[in-house]
Amino acid sequence: MRSPIDHLSSRFAIDPAPLETVAARYPVRISPHYLSLIQEPGDPIWLQCVPDPRELDDDQLPDPLDEERLSPVPGLIHRYPDRVVWLVSNDCAVFCRFCMRKRRLGQPLPEPRESREAVLGYIASRPEIRDVILSGGDPLMLSDAELEAILSALRGIPHVELIRIGSRLPVTLPQRITPHLCAILKKYHPLYLNTHFNHPLEITPQAAQACALLADAGIPLGNQTVLLKGVNDDPATMTLLMQRLLAIRVRPYYLHQMDLVQGTGHFRTSVACGVGIMAALRGHTSGLANPYYVIDLPGGKGKVPLLPETVRREGGGLVITTYTGEVVEFEDI
Numbered sequence: 001m002r003s004p005i006d007h008l009s010s011r012f013a014i015d016p017a018p019l020e021t022v023a024a025r026y027p028v029r030i031s032p033h034y035l036s037l038i039q040e041p042g043d044p045i046w047l048q049c050v051p052d053p054r055e056l057d058d059d060q061l062p063d064p065l066d067e068e069r070l071s072p073v074p075g076l077i078h079r080y081p082d083r084v085v086w087l088v089s090n091d092c093a094v095f096c097r098f099c100m101r102k103r104r105l106g107q108p109l110p111e112p113r114e115s116r117e118a119v120l121g122y123i124a125s126r127p128e129i130r131d132v133i134l135s136g137g138d139p140l141m142l143s144d145a146e147l148e149a150i151l152s153a154l155r156g157i158p159h160v161e162l163i164r165i166g167s168r169l170p171v172t173l174p175q176r177i178t179p180h181l182c183a184i185l186k187k188y189h190p191l192y193l194n195t196h197f198n199h200p201l202e203i204t205p206q207a208a209q210a211c212a213l214l215a216d217a218g219i220p221l222g223n224q225t226v227l228l229k230g231v232n233d234d235p236a237t238m239t240l241l242m243q244r245l246l247a248i249r250v251r252p253y254y255l256h257q258m259d260l261v262q263g264t265g266h267f268r269t270s271v272a273c274g275v276g277i278m279a280a281l282r283g284h285t286s287g288l289a290n291p292y293y294v295i296d297l298p299g300g301k302g303k304v305p306l307l308p309e310t311v312r313r314e315g316g317g318l319v320i321t322t323y324t325g326e327v328v329e330f331e332d333i
Helices: 004-012 017-023 032-036 044-049 112-124 144-155 179-186 205-216 235-247 271-281
Strands: 076-080 083-087 131-135 162-166 191-195 221-226 251-256 292-297 302-306 311-314 317-321 327-331
Touching (some): 032 044, 179 191, 221 235, 235 251, 235 271
Parallel strands (some): 083 131, 191 221, 251 292
Antiparallel strands (some): 317 327
16 A cells, blocks of 8 residues: 555655655654645645654654643543543544644554543542543544443543544544444534634535534534644635635634644744734624634643734723724723
């Protein structure tokens, strides 16, 4: 079977050697569906999934968010008081080059049964945990039976109110979203799914159909976009992405400033770039199309929203700048 690098080198007549050098450290996987979306070297799909030599020239930290320190049992991250992230899979359909858990690519998870028992025991012992986020890797890379076993076990813990799944498969492997899978997920409401579209080219008919199946099963869909240099770091691209997401019943949720993860520095933009994009969205398109722009602070300090500088207090009132640049005085209480 041909590797993605072999396929790319023959299709675009490029030298595979530099890509293979990077792949020796950070593995490569690209699903056939996602591979088919590449139109030319260096386009927004290429940048997200094809190795880049700049990945090896980066002195950032492998785990800047301190997830290992915040892991009370293997496979679980407990950063916020009432919610935890459970890394149920270490597998993905595409190994994204900007991945926040790039250090884990190709690494095995703890022994599944022992790890699952330890995680469930921890969650059951802490009644303050009401929200469990299934992440990885990609939870939907598990079989239907494995996924249902996890969901059923969580629903057996009385204080777990919400279950969330983070999955990029509607983007990278949309055929995984089947009526049978959706029937399983529907049994465990309230259940939410956040997916991960970064560019309008990813919103294909297949991706739209996958999201329709999930939405028709009553699963609220959100999207977390990462702000990526050369991919979506301009207002026109981001506006179109957010509008097309709403058209397939996916609500924009977060726009993430790039984490300071080793091997990903070439994707970073300035915060001013992100603030400018948010300012361009506000008023020029539906409020539903406006995500929260957030930074996940190093050291495990959590997400902080960043807002355009449109409001300042003067005296007893507010001075507000509209999207057209008009300055308006507003009486505040």
